[in-house]
Amino acid sequence: xxxxxxxxxxxxxxxxxxxxxxxxxxxxxxxxxxxxxxxxxxxxxxxxxxxxxxxxxxxxxxxxxxxxxxxxxxxxxxxxxxxxxxxxxxxxxxxxxxxxxxxxxxxxxxxxxxxxxxxxxxxxxxxxxxxxxxxxxxxxxxxxxxxxxxxxxxxxxxxxxxxxxxxxxxxxxxxxxxxxxxxxxxxxxxxxxxxxxxxxxxxxxxxxxxxxxxxxxxxxxxxxxxxxxxxxxxxxxxxxxxxxxxxxxxxxxxxxxxxxxxxxxxxxxxxxxxxxxxxxxxxxxxxxxxxxxxxxxxxxxxxxxxxxxxxxxxxxxxxxxxxxxxxxxxxxxxxxxxxxxxxxxxxxxxxxxxxxxxxxxxxxxxxxxxxxxxxxxxxxxxxxxxxxxxxxxxxxxxxxxxxxxxxxxxxxxxxxxxxxxxxxxxxxxxxxxxxxxxxxxxxxxxxxxxxxxxxxxxxxxxxxxxxxxxxxxxxxxxxxxxxxxxxxxxxxxxxxxxxxxxxxxxxxxxxxxxxxxxxxxxxxxxxxxxxxxxxxxxxxxxxxxxxxxxxxxxxxxxxxxxxxxxxxxxxxxxxxxxxxxxxxxxxxxxxxx
Amino acid sequence: xxxxxxxxxxxxxxxxxxxxxxxxxxxxxxxxxxxxxxxxxxxxxxxxxxxxxxxxxxxxxxxxxxxxxxxxxxxxxxxxxxxxxxxxxxxxxxxxxxxxxxxxxxxxxxxxxxxxxxxxxxxxxxxxxxxxxxxxxxxxxxxxxxxxxx
Numbered sequence: 001x002x003x004x005x006x007x008x009x010x011x012x013x014x015x016x017x018x019x020x021x022x023x024x025x026x027x028x029x030x031x032x033x034x035x036x037x038x039x040x041x042x043x044x045x046x047x048x049x050x051x052x053x054x055x056x057x058x059x060x061x062x063x064x065x066x067x068x069x070x071x072x073x074x075x076x077x078x079x080x081x082x083x084x085x086x087x088x089x090x091x092x093x094x095x096x097x098x099x100x101x102x103x104x105x106x107x108x109x110x111x112x113x114x115x116x117x118x119x120x121x122x123x124x125x126x127x128x129x130x131x132x133x134x135x136x137x138x139x140x141x142x143x144x145x146x147x148x149x150x151x152x153x154x155x156x157x158x159x160x161x162x163x164x165x166x167x168x169x170x171x172x173x174x175x176x177x178x179x180x181x182x183x184x185x186x187x188x189x190x191x192x193x194x195x196x197x198x199x200x201x202x203x204x205x206x207x208x209x210x211x212x213x214x215x216x217x218x219x220x221x222x223x224x225x226x227x228x229x230x231x232x233x234x235x236x237x238x239x240x241x242x243x244x245x246x247x248x249x250x251x252x253x254x255x256x257x258x259x260x261x262x263x264x265x266x267x268x269x270x271x272x273x274x275x276x277x278x279x280x281x282x283x284x285x286x287x288x289x290x291x292x293x294x295x296x297x298x299x300x301x302x303x304x305x306x307x308x309x310x311x312x313x314x315x316x317x318x319x320x321x322x323x324x325x326x327x328x329x330x331x332x333x334x335x336x337x338x339x340x341x342x343x344x345x346x347x348x349x350x351x352x353x354x355x356x357x358x359x360x361x362x363x364x365x366x367x368x369x370x371x372x373x374x375x376x377x378x379x380x381x382x383x384x385x386x387x388x389x390x391x392x393x394x395x396x397x398x399x400x401x402x403x404x405x406x407x408x409x410x411x412x413x414x415x416x417x418x419x420x421x422x423x424x425x426x427x428x429x430x431x432x433x434x435x436x437x438x439x440x441x442x443x444x445x446x447x448x449x450x451x452x453x454x455x456x457x458x459x460x461x462x463x464x465x466x467x468x469x470x471x472x473x474x475x476x477x478x479x480x481x482x483x484x485x486x487x488x489x490x491x492x493x494x495x496x497x498x499x500x501x502x503x504x505x506x507x508x509x510x511x512x513x514x515x516x517x518x519x520x521x522x523x524x525x526x527x528x529x530x531x532x533x534x535x536x537x538x539x540x541x542x543x544x545x546x547x548x549x550x551x552x553x554x555x556x557x558x559x560x561x562x563x564x565x566x567x568x569x570x571x572x573x574x575x576x577x578x579x580x581x582x583x584x585x586x587x588x589x590x591x592x593x
Numbered sequence: 594x595x596x597x598x599x600x601x602x603x604x605x606x607x608x609x610x611x612x613x614x615x616x617x618x619x620x621x622x623x624x625x626x627x628x629x630x631x632x633x634x635x636x637x638x639x640x641x642x643x644x645x646x647x648x649x650x651x652x653x654x655x656x657x658x659x660x661x662x663x664x665x666x667x668x669x670x671x672x673x674x675x676x677x678x679x680x681x682x683x684x685x686x687x688x689x690x691x692x693x694x695x696x697x698x699x700x701x702x703x704x705x706x707x708x709x710x711x712x713x714x715x716x717x718x719x720x721x722x723x724x725x726x727x728x729x730x731x732x733x734x735x736x737x738x739x740x741x742x743x
Binding site for chain 1: 610617621623625655657659667685689735
């Protein structure tokens, strides 16, 4: 039946508007034409040609399809994406990037270890297992082995096998024994820089030190394979740690801690706390040894605070270096008697208050300046709050409940306030670097991108403080830091000896500190380094004349450290003939450097 | 007419076009087969190389860790002290590069002929000491300072 529309036949010029009905009609016509095509060809005598064309058409379609499939298959086989070949496997869960020092020396690394498993269902000679397995792997617990042998399923026997241990067990060829890879954090330096590096748990989570502080970066670095670089220089670190160990042995201290800081960048080049521990097995050390006392403990650090008080006095203009102080007798402040370690002084210039470490002079200066100035400046130095640092161990200071005349006078010479050595060192860098307060960092800093600091004192005051530090170690014969004067390295420094508060009163033990800076010469923005040593409860030695103050223990320790690290830091010795004669008192204007 | 020849010419009942298509299809199948076989072989080789790279990287990391352990400054210092008797050099034993020539010259000079013994025997005044290189550093005095440091 023809689908010819009678309307179109009657009205040849009529055009039906486009729409669904017309499209449907067109489709039906097409199907009708195809179905009747062979009949039409036969009627017109072209049936064979038409069939050939159809076959050719179908052949072409199939050929095209096969060629396409073939090419795609060839392409898929030959040019497979790289990851399909197993190149970039994602890092294991808990994987951490390598940790290196500023020169690329390896500090912490994830190494593949092996877990040892035992399936008793595959074992027919349990005696052989009992005999051979403990012999090849002595760390294996016999109880655990027995339990696994009597179990009914595959059990975990031990973890952390090194490749050598794994090979030793594997070569036995014991049935039922198998291994699984497991990443494990290894600290190849052992008990070197362990407090700064820290350690992580078996699940790859940082527990202490840089491992905890930089946890996120270390996990992110595991995916890219890029190591995380610390500011630490392992050579400086080793020298510091060695000298601290010697100091602990020599002076019989409870702990000995220290740090080395690049004053201009704020980078912590070394940080150590003795006694130490092995981060590969932290559980084998007593808990106190795990503490980074440099950051996590607070101490009354004593006279090292006088540098802050004097810098405040100079910066506010309350005093000059030649201002004088009457120190002939103890003074009473708020019912508390303040006296000096007797050196026979009666009147001291400000610079002598610093070099003779006069408590009376510092307290008098604090009283002259007033509580507002004192509080403002000590807040600027960051001494009233936790030291800003990546190290999460950074401890909060212990402050007086009220800031009265008495407490301010005590704070002026470092009594009645407990801060971490890290906080003190951060404040000192601001005094020594031109007056800018920058948080100390454990990350390596690009010299071109040193973070902006917050100004706390003027550049002039900072320069004067450098001069005072140098006088205390070298120029003034009565200076308290002479034993830190490493030859030719232009060392400056300040001692601090404070009695330890115990059970509400001060004990006979003290905490000795020495803050050194070197070299003190050159422009204010020259490369300069700070060394801080803190000794907890040092004892008298045969060559200390009965003293346990910092000038006899912490200062020589700092000098020994500086002697050893100067070549690593590129500080050269300059020998000058400016050593004063005995008894000759130098003045600021006499300073050669 | 080549095109007509393809469609009209028959060889043992099969048109040329059909034989050509069959040959093309066979060639395609063979190409795909050999390509896959070759690719499989290559993949296996790549896998082997990957495995070798992984093992080598693992060994390199192990060796790096071992090297870091062996080169640990604290360990080197302990060994050098224990077996070689070495210690950090005191400042007075240091010299700048410019002083090396002077030290070499002094070392090459013959020792003075008049020994202490002959000096004592003759009673002659000792000769003036030959000028030597300026000391780089002077030993620090350990004398007790005037004031006890605090």
